[in-house]
Amino acid sequence: MSTTSTSVKIGPELKLRIQRLAELTQRSPHSVMVEALEREVSREERLYAFVQEAKQADRAIEEGGEVYQYDDVHRWLNSLANGEPGERPKPWQE
Numbered sequence: 001m002s003t004t005s006t007s008v009k010i011g012p013e014l015k016l017r018i019q020r021l022a023e024l025t026q027r028s029p030h031s032v033m034v035e036a037l038e039r040e041v042s043r044e045e046r047l048y049a050f051v052q053e054a055k056q057a058d059r060a061i062e063e064g065g066e067v068y069q070y071d072d073v074h075r076w077l078n079s080l081a082n083g084e085p086g087e088r089p090k091p092w093q094e
Helices: 012-024 029-062 070-081
Strands: none
Touching: 012 029
């Protein structure tokens, strides 16, 4: 994997915390920072994708898409989690 360098200015308290963690975990401060950045970027990407999916689902509902009752869905999911063949919920209608 090819890498590039960049510089990040951090406060002395955070720098000290990174150094302490690196020592405690027997890693380099660089490794601690790279892993932390990777986790945070991945989390932000998942959050962004989740929000986009929610917006798309909201548009689908507004356009007449199917809607399910919360209790029905959770009852079904719980039965599946318990290894029981539950009946799939039917769309909710007013």
